[in-house]
Amino acid sequence: MEKKDEFYIGYMNHLGEGTKRTTKRFVLFAIGILLLGAISFGFFQKEAVNSTFDFNAPTKISGTYQEAPYPMLRVKLGEGTFKNVLLLGFGKFGANSYLDDIKQKEGNLNGKHLTIEGNLIYYNGKTLLEIDDSQKISLTNSKVKDYVLPEVMGKQKLTGEIVDPKCYFGVMKPGYGKIHRSCAALCISGGIPPVLVTSDNNTLSEYFLLTDLKGNPIHKDILPYIGQPSLLRGEVEKMGDWYTMRIDVSQIEKLDKKSSIY
Amino acid sequence: MGLDYKLVLWNKHKKTYDKIIALGMLLYLVVFVALTLALNPETTAETMIIRAFGSLAILMLHIILVIGPLSRLNPQFLPILYNRRHLGVSMFLAALVHGAFSIIQFHTLGDVNPIYAIITSNMDYGSLTNFPFQVLGFLALLILFYMASTSHDFFLKNLSPKIWKGLHMMVYLAYGLILMHVFLGAFQQETSPFTIGIIIVGFITVTSLHLITAFKESKIDKFNSEKNSEGWLEVCEVDEIPNDRAKIFTVGNERVAIFKYEGKLSAIHNVCKHQGGPLGEGKIVDGCVTCPWHGYQYLPHNGQSPPPFTEKVATYELRLNGKKVYINPNGFEEGTEVQPVTC
Numbered sequence: 001m002e003k004k005d006e007f008y009i010g011y012m013n014h015l016g017e018g019t020k021r022t023t024k025r026f027v028l029f030a031i032g033i034l035l036l037g038a039i040s041f042g043f044f045q046k047e048a049v050n051s052t053f054d055f056n057a058p059t060k061i062s063g064t065y066q067e068a069p070y071p072m073l074r075v076k077l078g079e080g081t082f083k084n085v086l087l088l089g090f091g092k093f094g095a096n097s098y099l100d101d102i103k104q105k106e107g108n109l110n111g112k113h114l115t116i117e118g119n120l121i122y123y124n125g126k127t128l129l130e131i132d133d134s135q136k137i138s139l140t141n142s143k144v145k146d147y148v149l150p151e152v153m154g155k156q157k158l159t160g161e162i163v164d165p166k167c168y169f170g171v172m173k174p175g176y177g178k179i180h181r182s183c184a185a186l187c188i189s190g191g192i193p194p195v196l197v198t199s200d201n202n203t204l205s206e207y208f209l210l211t212d213l214k215g216n217p218i219h220k221d222i223l224p225y226i227g228q229p230s231l232l233r234g235e236v237e238k239m240g241d242w243y244t245m246r247i248d249v250s251q252i253e254k255l256d257k258k259s260s261i262y
Numbered sequence: 263m264g265l266d267y268k269l270v271l272w273n274k275h276k277k278t279y280d281k282i283i284a285l286g287m288l289l290y291l292v293v294f295v296a297l298t299l300a301l302n303p304e305t306t307a308e309t310m311i312i313r314a315f316g317s318l319a320i321l322m323l324h325i326i327l328v329i330g331p332l333s334r335l336n337p338q339f340l341p342i343l344y345n346r347r348h349l350g351v352s353m354f355l356a357a358l359v360h361g362a363f364s365i366i367q368f369h370t371l372g373d374v375n376p377i378y379a380i381i382t383s384n385m386d387y388g389s390l391t392n393f394p395f396q397v398l399g400f401l402a403l404l405i406l407f408y409m410a411s412t413s414h415d416f417f418l419k420n421l422s423p424k425i426w427k428g429l430h431m432m433v434y435l436a437y438g439l440i441l442m443h444v445f446l447g448a449f450q451q452e453t454s455p456f457t458i459g460i461i462i463v464g465f466i467t468v469t470s471l472h473l474i475t476a477f478k479e480s481k482i483d484k485f486n487s488e489k490n491s492e493g494w495l496e497v498c499e500v501d502e503i504p505n506d507r508a509k510i511f512t513v514g515n516e517r518v519a520i521f522k523y524e525g526k527l528s529a530i531h532n533v534c535k536h537q538g539g540p541l542g543e544g545k546i547v548d549g550c551v552t553c554p555w556h557g558y559q560y561l562p563h564n565g566q567s568p569p570p571f572t573e574k575v576a577t578y579e580l581r582l583n584g585k586k587v588y589i590n591p592n593g594f595e596e597g598t599e600v601q602p603v604t605c
Contacts, residue, residue: 005506007337007545009557010344013274022338027282030325034290034318037460041317042297044454048304091371172367173306178450182383182396186372189383224385228392 048173051123053130055171061085061129062115062140064147066239069211070193071095073114073129074147074240082148083127084240086193086209087116088166090132092183094191101134106142113141121170125241126207128169150237153204156245157233159255160198162210162226164188168197181227194222196232196245204236208245221249229255279345283352290318308367316360316448317457320440322353324464327437331471333554335478337543340554347413350433354410361403368396395447402439405432418537427538441465483512494581494588500527500605501585508551510542513591517542518578520587521551521562526602528562529578529589536573564599 006016015023063075063085071087071094087095103109117136121128131137164187167175174180176197188194196208210232212218234247294314298305326349333343369376369383380400386392409430412418418426441461449458487495497511497520508519510532517532519542530551532542539555546552550559550568560567560575567573574597579590582603594600 005545007547007552007554008340008344009547009552010275010341011557015275015341016338019338019341022336023341026332026339026342031282031286031289033325034286034321035293037317037321038290038293039297040454040456040460041313042294043301044452044456045298045302045305045313046452047302048306048309050304092373093371173304173309174451178392178395179447180368181392182379182394183368185383186369186374186379190373 046174049123051168051170051173051175052121053170054120057119058117059120059129060115060117061120062113064145065109065112065114066147067110069215069217069244070209071099072240072242073116082240084242086126086128086165086242087118088121088128088130088192089190090130092164092166092187092190092192094193095131096191098131098134099137102137102139106139109139111144111147112139113143113145114138115140121166123169124206126165126169128165130166148240150239150244153236153238153243155233156202156204156236157231158196158198158202158208158245159200159229159231160196161229162194162222163197164192164226165195165207166192168195177227184226185223188219188226189223191219194218194226199229204238205243208236208243209239210234211244211246213246213248215244215246218247218249222252225249225252225254229257231255275341276345276348279341280348283349287318287322287352287356290314290321294318308363312360312363312367313448315356315363316444319353319357319360320444320461321464322349322356323433323437323440324468326350326353327433327468328471331475334475334540334543335471337554344556351410351413354406357403357406361399364396364399391446391450393442393446395443395450398439398446399443402436402443405436405439409433409436423535423537437468482510482517485511489591490588493592494590497587497589499585500582500587503527503587506546508542508544510540511589513578513589513593516576516593518589518593519544519551520580520589521546522605523549523562525605526562527580527582527587527605528600528602529580530560530562530565531576531578531593531596533575534558534573535575541575563602564597566597 006019008015008019061073061075063073066072066074073085073087075083075085077083089095089098115138116129116131118129118131121130161176163176164184166187167180167183172180194210196210198206210218210222231253232245232247233251234245237244291314295310298310326346329339329342329346333339365376369379372379380396384394386394444461487497489495495513498509503509503520503522506523508521510517510519518529519532520527520529523546530541532540534541534553534555536553536556536558539553541551541553544552544554551562552559558573565575565577576593576596577598577600578593579600580603581588582605
């Protein structure tokens with residue numbers, strides 16, 4: 001009877017014994033739920049990969065500039081060893097607008113030796129460089145050097161997921177799939193090259209830069225296909241240590257399955 | 263009560279309650295971050311913040327949503343209900359951190375406005391699995407923002423309790439949007455049955471408690487009694503009403519609370535003018551009907567808040583025939599004095 005007659009009024013300091021007990025139990029229960037939630041949500045996360053974005057450690061790299069299909073710098077690592085570093089802009093933009101100043105001053109940069117200071121992004125053997133200031137690009141040798149011509153590898157049918165390489169190779173974790181899809185669409189729309197990350201057992205590569213059938217860059221047309229398991233067909237070429245794939249965007253087949261590119 | 267907002271906002275219990283909220287949130291964040299750093303060291307700080315605050319907000323929302331029905335089922339939960347607003351605002355702040363970091367991370371620094379980008383960067387609105395889940399989270403955040411920013415008696419008074427309460431019921435819309443945001447977003451990639459299971463159990467708990475409460479209340483609404491020749495309704499026997507307490511009946515389309523106190527019976531409209539609290543679940547304290555939700559008071563014989571307060575509810579006429587209590591279903595104007603029936 002006493003328990004039933006307990007009545008809590010918020011602006012009074014008195015709490016009945018039963019009410020006090022119930023309140024304490026609820027608080028302990030709620031904190032227990034939070035603790036259980038923190039342990040479950042903290043423990044059961046997919047592990048992020050060791051991709052890296054050196055956002056607070058700028059690096060200066062020099063190499064031969066290659067414009068098509070997407071801006072790259074072919075950097076000499078040792079005698080006969082080169083790495084093609086894909087160039088990107090700040091935020092969700094490609095590198096082209098940062099290269100405009102120097103192109104206006106020096107003309108065609110293709111095959112010329114540039115030095116660029118930027119922030120490296122790297123994972124699984126691939127390296128990219130984010131440029132955040134056009135003033136950090138300088139021409140170190142205006143003489144056109146030989147650069148590698150594309151090597152035709154033939155037609156391929158590949159499955160995988162189209163990503164933006166900036167996020168995928170280090171800026172975001174995870175930089176793929178449904179959660180990241182909108183961001184990837186903005187990046188590719190802003191000029192970052194689309195990359196197919198394969199999930200099949202092809203013998204060439206895990207990564208393919210995508211172009212249209214003529215080898216030109218594609219951005220807006222490919223947006224509806226980003227971040228979803230897909231099947232692509234096209235002519236593959238090798239450019240240094242990157243592969244490119246010429247595709248007809250309208251022929252991309254979306255696959256009804258879970259992403260498995262990691 | 264309604265004249266001085268500070269009276270309702272701060273007291274010893276509220277301060278303790280706020281400290282517990284802060285401690286609980288801190289505990290969650292520390293455990294989540296520690297586990298993430300230990301088990302998933304390659305993750306980025308932004309991802310960790312987005313996940314920590316998003317998961318914290320959804321758990322807090324579940325805790326908030328069970329308080330209402332628990333208080334209806336057992337009045338001993340009322341101290342939690344009384345202080346629920348601070349929990350709601352804290353949950354909004356957690357959701358805001360999640361939303362702000364997500365928008366900055368995924369939608370800024372692009373070639374379009376970030377808000378426009380939320381809506382347009384994924385246009386698969388016709389697909390369920392590819393649906394742009396960010397839009398759902400953004401809409402929920404707007405609702406939570408509206409609710410948190412009006413979570414003060416100033417807005418309650420100015421918007422009118424009915425509109426205020428009605429608009430704050432949008433929390434259920436926000437909850438639905440958040441569930442879809444999580445199931446069509448994070449759970450498409452983070453597929454652990456444990457984390458998904460927690461949210462499913464939470465949903466079942468929230469839904470079940472609301473259904474049980476609704477079932478209990480529907481029994482009141484199903485009350486049916488024949489009118490006598492004068493149009494009065496027999497409602498119960500006088501012994502069924504405990505002292506200083508009430509029984510609630512649906513008379514016509516209105517819920518009415520019949521109180522027994524000091525050997526008398528009085529009937530007033532069941533809905534408190536403050537936030538629509540069930541007066542019939544309250545108690546007579548210092549001679550006044552006291553609302554269980556926030557302690558608003560009304561004199562039982564005239565439905566008026568004691569001076570200087572001005573709230574009024576409708577009153578009803580009662581009759582006693584032996585032990586049987588009868589009510590005139592036609593209520594009086596709010597605040598009309600009615601002679602109590604002696605029992």
